[in-house]
Amino acid sequence: MPDLVARLRAAGCVFAEEEAALLVEAAPDAAALEELVRRRVGGEPLELVLGWVAFDGLRVAVDPEVFVPRQRTTWLVEVADATLTASAGDRPGVVVDLCCGSGAIGLALAHRRPGATLHATDDHPAAVACAARNLAQVGGTVHLGDLASPLPMDLRGRVDALLANVPYVPSAAVAAMPPESRDHEPRSTVDGGADGLDVLRRVAALAPEWLRPGGSMHSEVALAQVDAALVVLTDSGLLARVDQDEERDATVVSGTRR
Numbered sequence: 001m002p003d004l005v006a007r008l009r010a011a012g013c014v015f016a017e018e019e020a021a022l023l024v025e026a027a028p029d030a031a032a033l034e035e036l037v038r039r040r041v042g043g044e045p046l047e048l049v050l051g052w053v054a055f056d057g058l059r060v061a062v063d064p065e066v067f068v069p070r071q072r073t074t075w076l077v078e079v080a081d082a083t084l085t086a087s088a089g090d091r092p093g094v095v096v097d098l099c100c101g102s103g104a105i106g107l108a109l110a111h112r113r114p115g116a117t118l119h120a121t122d123d124h125p126a127a128v129a130c131a132a133r134n135l136a137q138v139g140g141t142v143h144l145g146d147l148a149s150p151l152p153m154d155l156r157g158r159v160d161a162l163l164a165n166v167p168y169v170p171s172a173a174v175a176a177m178p179p180e181s182r183d184h185e186p187r188s189t190v191d192g193g194a195d196g197l198d199v200l201r202r203v204a205a206l207a208p209e210w211l212r213p214g215g216s217m218h219s220e221v222a223l224a225q226v227d228a229a230l231v232v233l234t235d236s237g238l239l240a241r242v243d244q245d246e247e248r249d250a251t252v253v254s255g256t257r258r
Contacts, residue, residue, distance in 0.1 A: 004020045004023070004024070004033075004037060005017055005020045007037060007041060008020055008037070008040065008041065011040070011041040011043075013040070013046075019040065019046055022046070022050060023036045023037060023040065023049070023050075026049075026050050026051075036049050036050075043179055043180060043183065043184075044180070044184055045068055045180045045181075045184055047062050047068045048062060048063075048064060048068065048184060051063070053068055053069055053102075053104070055069045055071070055073075055074065055104045055108060056074045056077050056104075056108035056111075056112075057108075057111075058104075058107060058108060058111060060102055060103070060104045060107060060134055061102065061130060061133055061134050062102050062130065063102075063126055063129070063130045064126070064184075065124070065126040065127075065185075065186055066101055066102050066124070066126050066127050066130045066185075067101040067102065067127070067185050067186070067189035067190075068102075068181075068185065069101065069102060069104035069105070069165075071248065072220075072245075072248040072249055072250035073104070073105060073165055073220055073250070074108070074248070074250075075220075075243070075245045075248050075250035075252055076105055076163065076165060076218055076219075076220050076250070076252045077105055077108040077109050077112070079218055079243045079252045079254060080105075080109055080161045080163055080216070080218045080254075081109060081112045081113065083161070083216050083218070083254060083256075084109075084113065084160055084161050084216075087160065087214045087215070087216070087256075088160050091160075092113045092114065092115035092116040092117070093113060093116050093117070093160035093161060094116070094117045094155065094158050094159050094160050094161075094212075095109055095110060095113075095116050095117065095118045095119070095159070095160065095161045095163065096118075096119050096120070096121075096148075096151065096155065096159050096161070096162050096163065096210065097109075097118070097119070097120040097121070097163045097164075098120075098121050098147050098148065098162065098163065098164040098166075098203060099121075099122060099147070099164055099165055099166050099167070099189075099199065100120035100121060100122045100127065100131050100142065101122060101127050101130075101131065101165070101189065102127065102130050102131055102134055103120050103130070103131030103132075103134040103135045103140065103142065104134070105163050105165055106118050106120045106131075106135065106140060106163060107134050107135055107137075107138060107140070109161065109163065110135075110138040110140060111138065116138075118135060118138060118139070118140035118141070119140065119141050119142075119143065119151055119152070119155065120135060120140060120141070120142045120143070121142070121143045121144070121145055121146075121147065121148065121149075121150055121151060122142070122144070123144070123145060123146050123147075123188075124186060124188070124189075125144060128142050128143070128144045147164075147202060147203065147206060148206050148209075148210055151210070155210060156209060156210055157209070157210070157211070157212055158210075158212050159210045159211050159212060159215050160211075160212060160215045160216075161215065161216060161217075161218065162203075162207055162210060162211055162215065162216070162217035162218070163217075163218055163219075164199075164200075164203045164217060164218070164219045165219065165220055166192065166199040166200050166203060166219050166220075167188065167189055167190045167191055167192045167196075167199055168192040168196040168197065168199075168200065168219075168220065168221050168222060168225065169190045169191060169192055169196055169222075170192065170193070170194060170195055170196040171191050171192075171193060171194055172194075173196075174187065174190060174191050177190065195225070195228065196221075196222065196225055197221070197225060197228060197229060197232060200219055200221065200229060200232055200253075201232050203217065203219065204217065204232050204233050204235075204236040204238065204255060205236055207236060207238060207255060207257070208236060208237050208238065208257050211256075211257040212257065213257055213258070214256065214257065215256070215257050216254050216255060216256040216257070217233075217238070217254065217255045218252055218253075218254045219252065219253055219254075220250065220251065220252055221251055221252075221253055222251065223244070223249075223251050225251075226242050226251060226253065229242075229253045230242060230253060233253060233254075233255035234255075236255065237257075237258070238255030238256060238257060238258075239255065239256040239257075239258055240253065240254070240255050241253070241254050241256075242254075
């Protein structure tokens with residue numbers, strides 16, 4: 001174990017002791033452990049090496065070519081849950097998770113609201129396959145396609161919570177991202193266009209059509225993007241607000257259908 005910790009630390013793993021324990025737990029034998037360590041030392045994200053990520057108290061499966069949920073995004077789940085409670089009370093609600101990736105945020109909200117109707121979409125087949133496995137435990141349905149295009153038509157005007165953890169890194173800033181993300185996650189999962197808000201604009205434009213009156217959409221953005229993001233939501237006819245959590249360095253913008 002000390003040698004393993006030293007190898008991980010030399011490779012730049014800040015939490016080498018914790019990572020070593022997780023790798024040992026995941027490996028059925030010494031050969032398998034060596035392969036996992038080789039992948040991690042080579043720069044692959046720990047979550048992809050393990051095949052799962054801890055998120056909002058859950059163990060969420062993640063696969064290669066699928067975006068790894070960030071811990072700060074649990075704030076989006078908390079904001080959506082509180083907003084849904086305020087608008088729907090004890091009713092579980094209808095939840096849609098766009099750009100779902102592994103399905104982590106939809107899964108977390110569904111666990112907080114047992115009985116919720118959950119639909120998720122992604123345009124990447126690997127993400128859809130991964131999310132389908134994760135959401136099976138809560139009876140969620142995952143669709144392959146662009147944003148809301150593959151959703152059942154009878155959801156129009158009925159969605160209580162529209163979750164969209166959209167890519168929001170400006171294109172010019174992608175090259176400066178940590179190698180774990182830049183080299184191991186599809187660029188489309190992080191690149192949000194020139195100002196980082198291209199996908200948010202598309203989600204905000206479609207949100208009024210799918211939300212019920214009083215329903216809300218929720219997306220994560222960078223702190224520097226807040227003013228522009230709020231304008232995007234307001235221009236789409238939504239009542240916009242921002243919720244920040246300094247401890248997690250997390251910023252969520254929400255838009256409610258009037």
